């Protein structure tokens with residue numbers, strides 16, 4: 436069996452974790468397309484014409500002499516998120532590795548503020564630790580060590596949840612927002628991908644057993660870019676429903692800000708249109724109201740299984756969408772068939 440070689444001797448929980456099995460490389464073009472469909476685009480790693488370059492990482496790499504990268508969890512516009520095993524504390528964590536010059540400074544600062552000032556953090560995904568990863572020049576990528584979460588909110592998992600579980604999620608999310616607003620923090624990016632269910636502990640499992648539950652990683656070397664260190668595109672883990680818990684969390688504070696504190700710069704950025712309050716499009720200052728608008732969209736989604744506005748590009752815009760979804764909702768539960776075809780002329 437091939438062994439993991441590192442400068443410092445490391446201790447694993449299970450002898451088989453010394454194994455170098457970190458998933459499978461794609462064998463053909465179809466598997467490469469499967470990966471590319473679900474991962475960050477390769478050109479995010481290219482420093483040419485790119486202001487937010489991603490830090491290349493590969494499975495099996497040991498970061499900060501402590502975090503062994505075992506799987507991929509997801510990515511955003513500013514980061515990649517990996518499942519890692521913390522060899523020091525012997526637990527699974529999520530590592531959010533942010534590209535320099537994006538929202539990294541703001542997210543770290545807001546998270547520090549949350550850690551220090553927010554009383555009830557039980558529904559917020561707040562960092563456990565943070566460290567810097569050096570590039571070959573004087574640049575650094577900031578990594579946040581986060582508690583490992585389950586899947587994001589999606590139609591797929593809502594349809595498998597009882598109404599009681601969905602309303603409990605709505606209540607937990609409202610508590611998360613309340614605890615932020617109490618200290619003057621506005622999230623500004625509330626949407627389904629930033630809301631996550633909890634996950635049952637994978638604590639005592641070997642890496643092989645974790646791969647059996649989450650799917651074996653499928654990976655390819657980052658193509659087309661001349662990298663300064665090795666890196667891989669990895670298809671994210673798929674967390675099965677049986678591992679999802681009823682706990683609900685709010686994460687991603689990249690564009691959050693603190694009201695009435697000029698030392699916090701307002702980051703550019705919006706949630707997806709579906710969740711964005713109209714005042715944002717008119718350049719209004721951040722307020723608690725913009726979070727509450729997005730919260731009500733999420734609440735409607737939790738209640739109905741589908742978002743209240745889903746087709747804003749269609750004739751009639753957002754008002755028509757709203758009426759269409761109300762009609763759909765009323766028809767499904769209360770038998771008002773005639774509301775089916777609501778059409779409104781676009782406002783000139």
Ligand SMILES: Nc1ncnc2c1ncn2[C@@H]1O[C@H](COP(=O)(O)OP(=O)(O)OP(=O)(O)O)[C@@H](O)[C@H]1O
Pocket residue numbers: 508509510511512513514515516529531560581582583584585587628629686687689
């Ligand atoms: N603690 C966690 N545990 C498990 N998965 C996570 C965790 N944090 C983030 N993820 C996954 O990684 C994805 C990207 O994370 P996040 O939204 O924080 O990145 P981002 O770069 O700030 O994104 P955006 O472009 O939306 O601002 C999430 O949608 C989620 O799937």
